[in-house]
Amino acid sequence: MEEEKIANAKIIIIDDDVNMMEMLSVILKKYGHSVYTYTEPVSAIEEMKANKYDILIVNYLMTPVKGDKIVELVREFDKEIYIILMSVHKDLAPSIDVMRKLDIQSYFEKSNRFDQLILMIQSGIKYIEQLNKIKNMDKKLEHYLVDFAQILIKVVGAKDHFTEEHSKRVAMLCSIFAKKLNLSSKDFSDLQIAATFHDIGKIGIPDSILLNQGKLTDEEYNTIKLHPVIAANIFSVSDIYKDIYPIIYSHHERIDGKGYPEGIKGNQIPYLAKILTICDCFDAIISKRPYKEESSIEFALSEIRKNSGTQFDTELANSFIELISNNKEEIENFLNNC
Ligand SMILES: [Fe+2]
Ligand SMILES: [Fe+2]
Incomplete structure (x- = not known):
């Protein structure tokens, strides 16, 4: 077979058959790939946890740990790596069901037909390129969504400037609090979006009520109380935001x-x-509104303490009070500049 340079891949081989592994390594390097060989699975897995590889070639029949067990362990932390399983004979290979379950993309029967293996590696490289393209598209989409979110915030702000400013500050406070609570990155991002849009439902409240600077009647107050429902309705049409609207819907619930x-x-x-x-x-x-003066941080914290266990979750309230009390100056600065 004519040697043809293909895109460079980072390949890790795990095989207890040293001769076979060395032969593979020499051939793959000739094709421009970076090759790393391991006879011992535990250290190979540790290495794969520490460094990203494109392709894993693993022998199936090894002792004491068989290749499918190694793949199972690898799939726990790496769903993207392209896996080629090798065996001396196809009768000794795991079933198709096992291969599918473990997301093993290719099977190579050990022989001198290394051209087949090279083709499999080319497929692996194409697979990785496609995966990267999808990831880039996801990033672009995320960027568009953030852009669109900014427009929506401005739409709210055009009608109600207080809500726009308040939402920005609440989102910032949530991000600080979320860091203290060690939220997962998914929860962190869901909370950020929910905080930014939590009062977007006010867009559906008549101006005569929303911008009323005097005391509201019971009927008017009941209309204002519809804003979480209106917001949740707005977000419920979006599949991307399906985890967001329950947060927004419940932001005026009490313990x-x-x-x-x-x-x-x-x-x-x-x-x-x-x-x-x-x-x-x-x-x-702590905010000044047309119908009320601002209050101090101390007063706000005393209100949260007073209403913990009735309005607020006690544990979260204590954690929030501790966070603000220990970082009062920074919080004050950030709120003034927000
Ligand atoms: Fe609200
Ligand atoms: Fe609010």
């Missing part, structure tokens, strides 16, 4: 069940909504 719109209590309330509620109320208390 004692006296909140709205559902009056759910305790652990019925989504965890991220409970975090959002605390940051939301804290900002509402």
